Amino acid sequence: MSQESLFDLPGTPSGSCQEPPARDLDSVRNAAIECRKCRLSETRRNVVFGEGNPRAGLFVIGEAPGAEEDAQARPFVGRSGQLLDKILLAVGFERKDVYIGNIIKCRPPENRNPLTDEIECCMPWLSEQLDIVAPKILLLLGRVAANTILGNNLSMAAMRGRIIRWNDFDCVVTYHPAALLRNPNWKRPCWEDVQMLRAHYERVCQGSVTRDA
Ligand code: SF4
Numbered sequence: 001m002s003q004e005s006l007f008d009l010p011g012t013p014s015g016s017c018q019e020p021p022a023r024d025l026d027s028v029r030n031a032a033i034e035c036r037k038c039r040l041s042e043t044r045r046n047v048v049f050g051e052g053n054p055r056a057g058l059f060v061i062g063e064a065p066g067a068e069e070d071a072q073a074r075p076f077v078g079r080s081g082q083l084l085d086k087i088l089l090a091v092g093f094e095r096k097d098v099y100i101g102n103i104i105k106c107r108p109p110e111n112r113n114p115l116t117d118e119i120e121c122c123m124p125w126l127s128e129q130l131d132i133v134a135p136k137i138l139l140l141l142g143r144v145a146a147n148t149i150l151g152n153n154l155s156m157a158a159m160r161g162r163i164i165r166w167n168d169f170d171c172v173v174t175y176h177p178a179a180l181l182r183n184p185n186w187k188r189p190c191w192e193d194v195q196m197l198r199a200h201y202e203r204v205c206q207g208s209v210t211r212d213a
Contacts, residue, residue, distance in 0.1 A: 025054050028128045032105060038121040040106035040114075046073035050101030050129060057205040058093065058197075059135035059169075060084070061126070062176060063144040064104035064114050075100045080177040084141070087177065087190065091198035099133050101126060103148050119148055130169070136204045138169045139197060142176030160193055163200055170204060172197040 033047040048065040068078030076084045104114040104122050140146040146159050159173040174193035175186045
């Protein structure tokens with residue numbers, strides 16, 4: 001199978017950084033879209049909160065919105081998002097089955113990496129999403145997302161290819177779709193990662209696409 005067809009398969013900041021109080025996803029979203037806790041609020045067009053099945057067993061976490069995501073206020077809707085959809089579908093997940101979000105909710109200018117203080121300010125939103133959705137498995141896309149969630153500074157090679165337990169979640173690390181677009185040679189290891197993810201999902205989520213309510 002060629003690298004290209006690997007996934008062509010069926011199937012001035014204001015306010016504090018204090019963690020907001022627990023609530024439901026809609027109320028968290030409503031609060032987040034007004035957020036001005038870091039400088040990215042000054043350049044964003046939209047807050048990209050995240051979307052998907054609010055009872056998903058699998059929560060996909062990327063780094064930050066890009067231009068298309070910023071314009072549409074939806075995560076992973078540009079070229080990277082189209083590839084992510086193919087990757088997920090290749091192992092039997094439709095987009096509506098999972099929840100998709102980012103470490104950072106507002107687009108960094110020129111798609112630069114998010115800064116440490118921006119991540120610290122934004123992480124409480126993701127923490128609330130994880131608390132509410134309560135997935136079993138996290139798919140961490142790229143080194144920034146993985147290092148942030150897992151609290152390490154490891155390389156992709158050191159993190160991918162295995163299940164990493166973090167808090168109440170089983171984490172799978174793989175390449176960000178944007179990186180796969182730049183380097184198609186990484187599609188093969190990504191394919192191996194998501195096959196491992198699917199097999200683990202079958203074990204811990206008992207073969208169902210969504211968890212029992
Ligand atoms: S990036 Fe996060 S913390 Fe910063 S303004 Fe946007 S939502 Fe708020």
